[in-house]
Amino acid sequence: MFIKSSLIIRRAPLRTLTNNLSPRKINTAAIFQSLDPSTELKTTSQSISFEQDYHIRSSLEKIIHRYATKPYQKITLNKLVQYGGTNLSDEEIISAANETLLNLKILNAKRLIHIRSLPYMVVLNPHISLSYSLYLRSMREILSTPPVLTVADALEFVKVCEDFLDKHADAIPRLSKGFTEIIGKYYPKADSFKFLDIHLRERIIMKLTAQHFIFLMNPPTATNIGVLDSNLNINQLVKQQADFVNELCNMKYMKNCQLEIETNNYYTSKDTNNNDSLIVERNKDIYFPFIYENLEYCILELLKNSFRAHIENDVPYENKIKVIINKYIDEDANVPILQIRISDQGGGIDPETQQQMYDFSFTTVKSEDDSDVYDSQNNRSVAGMGYGLGLSKTYCQIFDGSLHVESYYGYGTDVYIKLKGPSLSYAN
Ligand SMILES: Nc1ncnc2c1ncn2[C@@H]1O[C@H](COP(=O)(O)OP(=O)(O)OP(=O)(O)O)[C@@H](O)[C@H]1O
Ligand SMILES: [Mg+2]
Numbered sequence: 229m230f231i232k233s234s235l236i237i238r239r240a241p242l243r244t245l246t247n248n249l250s251p252r253k254i255n256t257a258a259i260f261q262s263l264d265p266s267t268e269l270k271t272t273s274q275s276i277s278f279e280q281d282y283h284i285r286s287s288l289e290k291i292i293h294r295y296a297t298k299p300y301q302k303i304t305l306n307k308l309v310q311y312g313g314t315n316l317s318d319e320e321i322i323s324a325a326n327e328t329l330l331n332l333k334i335l336n337a338k339r340l341i342h343i344r345s346l347p348y349m350v351v352l353n354p355h356i357s358l359s360y361s362l363y364l365r366s367m368r369e370i371l372s373t374p375p376v377l378t379v380a381d382a383l384e385f386v387k388v389c390e391d392f393l394d395k396h397a398d399a400i401p402r403l404s405k406g407f408t409e410i411i412g413k414y415y416p417k418a419d420s421f422k423f424l425d426i427h428l429r430e431r432i433i434m435k436l437t438a439q440h441f442i443f444l445m446n447p448p449t450a451t452n453i454g455v456l457d458s459n460l461n462i463n464q465l466v467k468q469q470a471d472f473v474n475e476l477c478n479m480k481y482m483k484n485c486q487l488e489i490e491t492n493n494y495y496t497s498k499d500t501n502n503n504d505s506l507i508v509e510r511n512k513d514i515y516f517p518f519i520y521e522n523l524e525y526c527i528l529e530l531l532k533n534s535f536r537a538h539i540e541n542d543v544p545y546e547n548k549i550k551v552i553i554n555k556y557i558d559e560d561a562n563v564p565i566l567q568i569r570i571s572d573q574g575g576g577i578d579p580e581t582q583q584q585m586y587d588f589s590f591t592t593v594k595s596e597d598d599s600d601v602y603d604s605q606n607n608r609s610v611a612g613m614g615y616g617l618g619l620s621k622t623y624c625q626i627f628d629g630s631l632h633v634e635s636y637y638g639y640g641t642d643v644y645i646k647l648k649g650p651s652l653s654y655a656n
Contacts, residue, residue: 295337325376355406529616537574
């Protein structure tokens with residue numbers, strides 16, 4: 229389940245290097261600061277020679293490159309359930325912490341190298357440059373985090389993970405703002421999408437990695453195994469998101485929409501002759517093992533799109549947006565499957581928009597109307613960044629699920645989500 233601790237418990241490489249290279253005490257923070265384009269370049273030559281500075285910088289580069297080329301441990305739902313509940317042994321906690329630390333180093337280093345692969349004109353953009361600086365700062369922090377040897381160290385490491393998440397909380401609006409300014413002007417559209425696709429996917433994995441360890445140590449609910457909620461109430465999640473979207477719509481349009489939820493739970497049961505028969509349980513709560521944050525993002529974004537379409541196209545209030553939630557077992561793969569269909573009557577998506585709707589930064593919101601769009605702190609915008617559909621698809625695909633859109637221009641849109649849960653062979 230974990231990487232053997234002998235492989236990952238090692239001295240912090242940054243310290244080793246600086247200790248070897250300099251007879252005097254070297255200010256590593258100053259070196260990272262000098263690599264950071266967002267801060268004023270302060271020369272380290274006041275305390276160390278040019279040659280020493282050069283050696284340290286190139287050694288740091290080597291460290292970053294070394295981590296960036298390593299494969300990271302993939303997070304899979306099957307792996308998550310194997311943690312087997314909240315009662316982790318001390319050994320398991322320490323091992324999970326060191327695995328998380330190593331994965332964060334690798335994923336963060338990959339982001340740095342990836343941003344640096346962009347053309348100079350692109351990296352000069354202040355929002356993209358700030359994103360790079362934040363990755364550099366978090367690289368500094370995780371490289372100087374000592375290996376976790378005790379449970380007390382693991383509790384300290386939770387704070388490192390929380391700080392890591394805080395630092396990157398605004399990453400998507402920031403990057404989105406930067407790319408909106410350069411796409412097509414300084415960097416071709418296709419290259420921008422390719423970059424964002426990889427970057428955002430690995431950023432989600434990085435966020436999940438840190439969040440998973442925080443939740444392993446402090447589960448948010450009794451049914452959580454790290455980030456995986458083994459008994460997530462799906463219709464409750466949909467209702468909560470619909471209420472939230474209605475609040476946003478009331479603020480923006482002074483209008484709201486009605487939602488209708490239908491649920492079908494399919495399972496087999498023995499009949500009186502001891503034969504398997506398929507039962508459909510309708511309109512009861514559906515519980516499914518999944519990651520709350522991932523599904524919450526998708527449902528929120530898809531409902532925002534449908535509510536916006538209804539309100540902006542003056543669809544009568546009586547016409548409800550319909551959500552159908554189906555759960556069944558894929559007997560061959562032995563996994564539970566969740567299907568969610570969101571159907572609206574908001575006029576559909578025109579063919580030209582359909583060609584681009586998954587493209588990052590593509591939106592039909594007029595730019596003068598986008599004052600709240602990048603306000604991730606308040607999360608008040610209904611639409612406008614052009615990331616909702618594309619990122620929702622990425623969120624579904626990360627755990628082997630799918631998202632696709634069927635739109636009937638002039639009538640409405642159906643969005644289909646299919647998610648696979650962890651294998652039932654791991655269930656108790
Ligand atoms: N259900 C829908 N009905 C009509 N048009 C839709 C629907 N869903 C998506 N679209 C169209 O696809 C475009 C892209 O959607 P997407 O969610 O990616 O971005 P957005 O809603 O403009 O901004 P945000 O990043 O805030 O979600 C939208 O601007 C809209 O024109
Ligand atoms: Mg949207």
